[in-house]
Amino acid sequence: MFPSKSVNDDRDLVGLARRGDREAFTQLIVQYQVPLYNMALRMVGRPDDAADIAQEAFLRAWEKIRTLRDAPFKSWLFQIAANLCYDHFRRGRRYGEMPDEETSNVIGLGIATPDPQERAEASERNRLVRESIEALDHDMRLAIVLRDVNGLTYEEIATVLRVPLGTVKSRIARARAQVQERLQQHPDFFLREDAHAE
């Protein structure tokens, strides 16, 4: 969602933040809080843990921003968050658990497409997809989340993961194939996807 045209904006903001401009860093937080939180959420599952990771990532970014020179802020920030996700896994905290929507703290939904069946089907589709991502190993999960949840380019993902482009390609491809295999265990999933897309 943040194409390359944002790089120059980021660079200006980072330049200001490096000189202690809190407003500039606030702009960076506002800009990246939703994508960063969602990256963490799809990695670790629990909203509280994801929020903790996003919070800590912003804290560390603020503390270290003076060390950031020419590297793109977005890749650097996601790299910090990715490392925090791996720390989270190493600590063995709630490994890989994905929340059911039923257990979230959302108590009321106002949806302008109020068809209950449509909502139920969408909820079921999302649950299956989340579980399929959950089943991936951490490296593949991170690669596919950065690509298909956050929309990073392969080059940006390579920077975040500090691996060659070929490794990025391979992880994303294998992750997609594994997710596809799991989703195909539900015979009507892709039929519904087709209907959903039409």
Place this chain on the structure above:
Amino acid sequence: MPSEPRVPTEPTLEELSAFIDNELEAAEQARVAEHLAGCADCQARLDGLRQTAHAIRALPMETPSRTFTIPVERQRSWRWAPVAWVGSAAVAVLLIGVGLRALQMPAGSTTATGTTSRISGGLAYAPATQKGAAAPLAAPTGAMNDQQYSGQASSAAVNIVTAVDPANGWRMILSTDRASYPSNARMRVTIELQGSPSTSTNSRDQGLSLTLVRNGTGVALNPVGVMSYNGTPVFGGTYDLGGLRLADPRAGSYRLEATWVIPDGSGRVLQASVPIQLTGS
């Protein structure tokens, strides 16, 4: 049974996956495309990967239930405020201030779109001096009285939804002035928080956030507090869609999602979303 002869350059799994993302070199991309045109099996493999990617991208973009801050103990040795969002609030206040000031100018000095309701004033243009493209150009002004606000709510909103807390009847009403916009147009958003335990018009105090989402990714918008109407905080803003950092193609089906973490310490959340269609410019 021998398999059918294949074109020698059958793409690998990695190539098919990267093909979906346009991440192959131009020559490779062309070679894969050429192969796909004559190979139903590989086209089916590609379709499966594409549907999978689409399913992941369709996951809803969640909104964090709290804002991210830099606490005092993590301050750097030089200037820093205890809460990062103070800056955003300052921007919001500035924008409202600019909007009010613009309303006092002759009509020609603004790019007011005008209104059909009894709102005093229209949509004032604020210079885009802020870096965050997701900040509204202007908020509906706080200069309207109760009756005027009611008139605005009924006449301007055509895309509206209400989320209700079944425990106590508290409501969040989200509305936009249209359901479909040219992708470089301005979108006017209004959010009422009926029954809120707080009358604050600071979105952070209210736990209110607003996101424009498509295919699982979104852009956060800053909801600007406008007024407290009979104790009901009202937020809103006019957002320059052309200035938002949306992925290409910008045209498409989006959802505008508002999340209200009710500020009573319970952690309960109301969410509301309306469909937004962006068309070509």
